[in-house]
Amino acid sequence: MDVLTFSRxxxxxxxxxxxxxxxxxxxxxxxxxxxxxxxxxxxxxxxxRQLRFWIKIFVLTFAIGVASGFPLSFxxxxxxxxxxxxxxxxxxxxxxxxxxxxxxxxxxxxxxLLFGWKRVPRAVHFIANLFVLIxxxxxxxxxxxxxxxxxxxxxxxxxxxxxxxxxxxxxxFNPDTLVSFAxxxxxxxxxxxxxxxxxxxxxxxxxxxxxxxxxxxLHSLRYALMLIIITTPVQMVVGDMFGGILEANxxxxxxxxxxxxxxxxxxTGASLNLFAWPRADGxxxxxxxxxxxxxxxxVVHTPDGEVKGLNDFPPLDRPSVVDAIITFLSFRVMVGxxxxxxxxxxxxxxxxxxGVLTLxxxxxxxxxxxxxxxxxxxxxxxxxxxxxxxxxGRQPWVVYGMMRTTDALSxxxxxxxxxxxxxxxxxxxxxxxxxxxxxxxxxxxRGPDLTTPIP
Amino acid sequence: MITLPxxxxxxxxxxxxxxxxxxxxNLGVGIVSLFPQQESKRASMLTILGxxxxxxxxxxxxxxxxxFGAFPAVxxxxxxxxxxxxxxxxxxxxxxxxxxxxxxxxxxxxxxxxAFGLGSLITAIGHGAALGGLLSGIAVVDxxxxxxxxxxxxxLTGIIxxxxxxxxxxxxxAYLIRRMAYENQHETFSxxxxxxxxxxxxxxxxxLFLPVQNFLFxxxxxxxxxMYYLTAIAVGIVIASAFLLHAVIRHRHAxxxxxxxxxxxxxxxxxxxxxxxxxxMPPSITLFDAASPHNTLVFMLWGIGPILPIVLLYNIYLSxxxxxxxxxxxxxxxxx
Ligand code: HDD
Ligand code: HEM
Ligand code: HEM
Numbered sequence: 104m105d106v107l108t109f110s111r112x113x114x115x116x117x118x119x120x121x122x123x124x125x126x127x128x129x130x131x132x133x134x135x136x137x138x139x140x141x142x143x144x145x146x147x148x149x150x151x152r153q154l155r156f157w158i159k160i161f162v163l164t165f166a167i168g169v170a171s172g173f174p175l176s177f178x179x180x181x182x183x184x185x186x187x188x189x190x191x192x193x194x195x196x197x198x199x200x201x202x203x204x205x206x207x208x209x210x211x212x213x214x215x216l217l218f219g220w221k222r223v224p225r226a227v228h229f230i231a232n233l234f235v236l237i238x239x240x241x242x243x244x245x246x247x248x249x250x251x252x253x254x255x256x257x258x259x260x261x262x263x264x265x266x267x268x269x270x271x272x273x274x275x276f277n278p279d280t281l282v283s284f285a286x287x288x289x290x291x292x293x294x295x296x297x298x299x300x301x302x303x304x305x306x307x308x309x310x311x312x313x314x315x316x317x318x319x320x321l322h323s324l325r326y327a328l329m330l331i332i333i334t335t336p337v338q339m340v341v342g343d344m345f346g347g348i349l350e351a352n353x354x355x356x357x358x359x360x361x362x363x364x365x366x367x368x369x370x371t372g373a374s375l376n377l378f379a380w381p382r383a384d385g386x387x388x389x390x391x392x393x394x395x396x397x398x399x400x401x402v403v404h405t406p407d408g409e410v411k412g413l414n415d416f417p418p419l420d421r422p423s424v425v426d427a428i429i430t431f432l433s434f435r436v437m438v439g440x441x442x443x444x445x446x447x448x449x450x451x452x453x454x455x456x457x458g459v460l461t462l463x464x465x466x467x468x469x470x471x472x473x474x475x476x477x478x479x480x481x482x483x484x485x486x487x488x489x490x491x492x493x494x495x496g497r498q499p500w501v502v503y504g505m506m507r508t509t510d511a512l513s514x515x516x517x518x519x520x521x522x523x524x525x526x527x528x529x530x531x532x533x534x535x536x537x538x539x540x541x542x543x544x545x546x547x548x549r550g551p552d553l554t555t556p557i558p
Numbered sequence: 559m560i561t562l563p564x565x566x567x568x569x570x571x572x573x574x575x576x577x578x579x580x581x582x583x584n585l586g587v588g589i590v591s592l593f594p595q596q597e598s599k600r601a602s603m604l605t606i607l608g609x610x611x612x613x614x615x616x617x618x619x620x621x622x623x624x625x626f627g628a629f630p631a632v633x634x635x636x637x638x639x640x641x642x643x644x645x646x647x648x649x650x651x652x653x654x655x656x657x658x659x660x661x662x663x664x665x666x667x668x669x670x671x672x673a674f675g676l677g678s679l680i681t682a683i684g685h686g687a688a689l690g691g692l693l694s695g696i697a698v699v700d701x702x703x704x705x706x707x708x709x710x711x712x713x714l715t716g717i718i719x720x721x722x723x724x725x726x727x728x729x730x731x732a733y734l735i736r737r738m739a740y741e742n743q744h745e746t747f748s749x750x751x752x753x754x755x756x757x758x759x760x761x762x763x764x765x766l767f768l769p770v771q772n773f774l775f776x777x778x779x780x781x782x783x784x785m786y787y788l789t790a791i792a793v794g795i796v797i798a799s800a801f802l803l804h805a806v807i808r809h810r811h812a813x814x815x816x817x818x819x820x821x822x823x824x825x826x827x828x829x830x831x832x833x834x835x836x837x838x839m840p841p842s843i844t845l846f847d848a849a850s851p852h853n854t855l856v857f858m859l860w861g862i863g864p865i866l867p868i869v870l871l872y873n874i875y876l877s878x879x880x881x882x883x884x885x886x887x888x889x890x891x892x893x894x
Pocket of ligand 1: 254282283284286287289290291293294338339340341342343345346356437438439440441442444482483485486487488489490492493494496
């Protein structure tokens, strides 16, 4: 193990942890904004109760999101100084936009959202709520734009070891940015609404819950399901749009997704590997179960369109065999879970149309509720898998085709330094995750406050 | 002539000053909460900071983000060199960020209020270590950091850590007195006096030590024009301190303490800038060496320039909304 490997593990570890919380913060911010909007519009107090209850969980996700975001920003300097120095004039600029334009809006509005109940008029409070949503989404946009530029570095030239921007619009809105942002933002909604639905289902499954509590969580369940039904199919369509982008800009990554080694000769179609395992030395698969022509269909939309295979790239310019396996498996995990979540949504529509999403009818649909509880982790796992696909599949490049990960590292780092920070952060993160679960369970057990007067 | 790198330098200094002064007071309050006292007092300290700490802390990120874009060499080489101080700050910020909300929800309050205080103390120590490391001089060869993991840990850094922690305590006490969160004013005044004393001793030693550690600072004190500016600032600090001490000893004008403390540390900050300009990392990298290409600086100015005044106004609005004393705030806290 060397400093480079440790630094990569550390970045992957801390990013994978951080992403969990913005997922929930953005998802819950949307839910809260809908609830407050409905409350102001209908004057129905039950929306206010929703707002006050779910805000408690939002507060926790936000706090851990902030806490785990710092180590990421710092690492660009501490561990990836060569990359930051070379790419700073664009990459740092975008992160500067994120902090100045998005975080400031979000954190200042948050103060009002949480503590402003009696201090500002309702309309101002609602605006602050919207600002939290917009701020969080904007910060997601800028960070995804920065990452998309690492994936598809348009609009820059590499001069004397540094990136110089030649076209800002092309760099920010490269072909990958908007699709990635849409896919990421939808992932926030999907994952969080499965959490809300799962928690609500868990409460509905308990035997001795009070009627008012049941009504409260049924309300949450219905709204969450509604958002799930809208977002899961759209998410699949957006995910499919990556195919063409990757083919044009990151062909080696696309080949790694599919463990597709040899370019299909003209006149024949590329087949899609449902499952495969590569030879230890790369170059081909030990075995594969595949569907003829399907890969050409998906990527080029014709039965015999050409899809480049991994062997077309020099071994040093394509993902290693281990990277390719991780990319291949993660991709199947994400798509598989996406399909499962879609079917759960369809099941929800069927029940809804039959009028079963009411009390007490829902209580007898125990299997549906149980599946919802079991599906709580699905969106989170799919998101982690999606990022693994994206980040590991782009190896060995940190800026695709322009700068290698091995050239990105800081100088004069010692293994004990990186080891200490990696272990320290991992321990703290594990503790935070446990504390989060304990507190959420406690908040849900205590249930919503249905009596305190409305401010 | 005012050029783009200088404009960005000034913007970042302003952001950093806002961070140090605003969050410095919050960190100071956190450290105060570590001293033995009733748990309810600790809770009320957390309550006054609740709505504002996050917005204050964001100035650190804003300064860091702008630094990264405008002076990438300093962001990367600086953090590369200050790896361990960076990790110390991170751990402190993480502890502090989560302890607020977990404290609100917890059954056993003490561990979380302790985590809040400890996080504040660790962050303050990290700030001192980073500042000390920066002022001690960072070795740079060919645009890469050329020192070792512990190059930042000089005797000067030790003194600066003491000075930073003590200054945050001064700000914290002054802030508490202003927000009337501390019932035992008498005790607070005498503690304020002690921390003011420690701050001055530490900073005086550091000022004498600086030229020894980093020759640049010697020239600043003996060559015009920086010599005149520095002397003027020192006189300003002495005058403001005299007012502060007078108010503390006489227990009068409690409401003036916080602004006075802000003025003193603001002047100290300006003094540091005068002492180091145009270096961002004395004595190796100037702001001109480190600046991003011209088109980046222009583009960033279009993106960030119009936003900053809005952010400032929004933050002023925020602090006005929450500007009442601790008891009232507590009644309004989100009742969980
Ligand atoms: C709820 C989460 C979720 C679900 C259900 C899906 N995805 Fe996804 N996917 C993500 C969450 C995600 C993500 C974590 O958010 C990623 C990582 C980077 C990004 O922008 O989105 C991602 C990346 C990602 C990439 C990689 C882009 C790249 O390498 O640059 C592809 C090709 C897809 N997705 C395709 C799909 C398809 C075809 C799906 C159909 C079921 C799908 N995703 C469902
Ligand atoms: C939050 C979701 C993310 C996850 C889970 C994630 C995951 C990972 C992983 C696993 C690696 C290590 C790859 C390897 O070395 O094999 C990595 C590296 C890296 N990622 Fe991400 N990433 C995320 C988001 C981002 C974003 C938004 C950016 C940029 C703004 C980014 C920038 C980087 C950089 C600079 C590296 C180090 C260089 C490298 O190893 O290629 N990541 N990430
Ligand atoms: C695609 C992946 C990412 C998304 C969608 C995302 C989004 C967010 C959001 C919405 C927040 C606000 C806090 C919260 O709601 O939890 C946040 C916090 C933060 N993120 Fe990320 N982030 C991602 C990856 C990263 C990366 C790679 C970095 C490193 C530069 C980073 C740095 C930060 C920092 C420093 C904070 C704390 C800011 C504060 O005080 O509010 N994030 N992130």
